[in-house]
Amino acid sequence: MTRSHEELELGQFIPLHYHYHMLNDNTRVAGFKAAIEHAVHPGSRVLELGGGTGVLSFFAAQRGARVWCVERNPQLAHEARKNLARNHFSGELEVIEADAFDYLPPGPVDVVICEMIHVAMLREKQIPLISSFKQRYLEKFGGPLPVFVPEAFIHAVQPVHQSFNFEGYYAPAPLFQEPGAEQNRTWELGQPVVYQTAHYKDALPTRCNWDGEITTERAGTLNALRFITKNILAILPDEHRSIDWHSQYLVIPLEESLQVDAGQKVRIRFDCAPGDPLDALRPEIFPCRMA
Ligand SMILES: C[S@@+](CC[C@H](N)C(=O)[O-])C[C@H]1O[C@@H](n2cnc3c(N)ncnc32)[C@H](O)[C@@H]1O
Incomplete structure (x- = not known):
């Protein structure tokens, strides 16, 4: 993958070892798991933007949801698919290698999970991405907007x-x-x-x-x-x-x-x-x- 200067500078490319550091942050992972259990129900349609190792999409799919997990970094999309296989996961979860700034799911969704968060909302693109997503989603599907995790x-x-x-x-x-x-x-x-x-x-x-x-x-x-x-x-x-x-x-x-x-x-x-x-x-x- 060729990475632009901006991506390298702004922390858009998060190396795999840092993903394992994030997985090891139990407050983060347990907090998201509890929030996903609250927002996602059997049959929910869930989109994750920036799926990384696939952990949050996995939690949503475990609740019986249909999940689209979008990840731009091919190494991570591959890692997410490998992890899901390691977890003997057979639910409805698709890992899509795509830029979340372009991607829209095939139909309306109930919940959007997005953790591209950096302190003070610097470096990562959480706010521009969710703003862009909402505009494109409303143009394509109309309202209402899905529930966001985080809220x-x-x-x-x-x-x-x-x-x-x-x-x-x-x-x-x-x-x-x-x-x-x-x-x-x-x-x-x-x-x-x-x-x-x-x-x-x-x-x-x-x-x-x-x-x-x-x-x-x-x-x-x-x-x-x-x-x-x-x-x-x-x-x-x-x-x-x-x-x-x-x-x-x-x-x-x-x-x-x-x-x-x-x-x-x-x-x-x-x-x-x-x-x-x-x-x-x-x-x-x-x-x-x-x-
Ligand atoms: C902070 S990590 C979170 C990963 C995972 N959701 C988790 O909670 O462990 C953000 C992820 O978003 C991905 N990402 C960043 N920009 C993206 C974009 N424009 N489209 C798709 N994925 C993107 C990164 O590659 C990274 O895997």
Whole structure:
């Protein structure tokens, strides 16, 4: 497969070993499995966009659904077919090697599963793909739209002090963090503040941006922002709960750091497009004047 510069740069090509790393993320896999069990029923028609190793399509097919699993990378389409055979799977599941930006299923579907998600909706094409899919689907089949898994996402940003000192070598660089894991090189200077939310069935944002204020809770040197993406895999209104999965957190160093006190207001500004590379996210901060 020839890969364009953009694909290599934007993380569109995910190597096989990273897929096994994703399979090993039990919070992700168990969360999707529970959400699929909630959304998919015997006889449902399910489309998965970006099927990878086939795991999520397998969960849908196990529920008795008819599944179309679209994967652009031939190595992965092959791997998915091999895995399904290894699982002695004989249900109605077709792995289709195609670009999800072009593909539409043969008829209307009940559920669309899509996990092309990267923190802050950078690098991967979740938002442009679902926007394109909805437009093409409505033109071909009319409404209603299928249910999406995930259903929605919430974006938050948090002021932090981050050590970028690696055994005496100072290198401020974007860092990924396991959600919920203890971070002994990160000091939280305030609470995360929600800056964007969207439901996949509604119009999706064309920018990932914010120009807003946060209030610090602790004094310190604000030298980085932590970006948090919470994926709402399924909303269960009857049970008053949702099934959620956090993407890995992303800590972005700031060009200029700022000494802050507890209770200080700080203005944060950033603007990039969904699917942009990491370096497009260049947040700026400004001290706000005291009232
Ligand atoms: C984050 S992985 C998720 C894989 C799998 N669904 C899972 O949850 O383990 C995203 C997958 O989307 C595929 N992909 C990316 N862009 C695509 C496109 N335009 N058309 C079809 N597949 C695509 C990638 O090759 C990759 O396998």
